[in-house]
Amino acid sequence: MENKISCQSCSIPLDATALQGTDKNGLKSKEYCKYCFDDxxxxNPEINLEQMKINVNNKLKKLAINEDSIQKTVNNLPLLKRWKSS
Structure with a gap:
């Protein structure tokens, strides 16, 4: 089974370079997506884990993702690098 790389803030799959955010040096981030991280x-540095859960839930519902997959993704958020210390 291959290891999928996901944003360590919102869990979006980073399978396309175009989805990767950028580091201060302009290189693509290997940890965060363009929606969460730039330069x-x-x-959105003030967002907290609970707000991120709501955002992810709402975005996935708009994409018509099934409820079980949404719940798994939302439940996984606290395990991501950005939120582990929260």
Whole structure:
């Protein structure tokens, strides 16, 4: 089974370079997506884990993702690098 790389903030799959955020040096981030991270900083640094859970839940519902998959993704958020210390 291959290891899928996901954003360590919102869990979006980073399977396409175009989805990767950028580090301060302009290189693509291997940890965060473009929706969460740009130029070496979080786009929304004040967001907390509970707010991120709501955002991810709402976005996945708009994409018509099944409820079980949404719940698994939301439940996985606290395990991601950005939220582990929260």
């Amino acid at each position: 070496g900083a979080f786009k």
